[in-house]
Amino acid sequence: MRTEEWIQSKNELISAIISLGFPEELGNEIAKNLGSPKAISRMTAYLYNVKPKSVELVVDKMLAICSDVAAWKEQKATEEANARYNEMRRSGFEEYYPSL
Numbered sequence: 647m648r649t650e651e652w653i654q655s656k657n658e659l660i661s662a663i664i665s666l667g668f669p670e671e672l673g674n675e676i677a678k679n680l681g682s683p684k685a686i687s688r689m690t691a692y693l694y695n696v697k698p699k700s701v702e703l704v705v706d707k708m709l710a711i712c713s714d715v716a717a718w719k720e721q722k723a724t725e726e727a728n729a730r731y732n733e734m735r736r737s738g739f740e741e742y743y744p745s746l
Contacts, residue, residue, distance in 0.1 A: 648683075655683040655690070661712040668701060674709050685711050 660673035680686050692698075692707050734741075 651683045651696065652686075655686040659693070661688050663704075666693060666697060666704075672701065672704065680711060680715075681709060682715070685715055715732070716741050722738045 656673075656677040659677050660670055664670055664674035676689060677686050678716070680689055688711055689708060693704070696703075696707075698704050698707070
């Protein structure tokens with residue numbers, strides 16, 4: 647199912663790219679760089695709503711979405727590390743490091 651979702655999102659993105667007069671290859675590269683159906687769908691919504699006139703605007707938006715995704719992943723990793731650290735503090739570090 648995940649593969650089907652990715653392919654459908656990619657096809658919708660490519661259709662939006664072509665409808666704006668840009669080459670299909672641009673859509674393929676954008677989909678590859680964005681990587682997830684959710685990010686691809688976000689890009690597709692931007693294309694349909696804003697209708698950018700230049701490749702530069704399209705690529706700038708792709709880079710902005712990539713940056714947002716990276717920031718979100720970093721935030722989630724930080725939250726997970728913080729949760730683990732707090733658990734270690736609650737249960738005592740000796741449980742995790744018996745040699746202390």
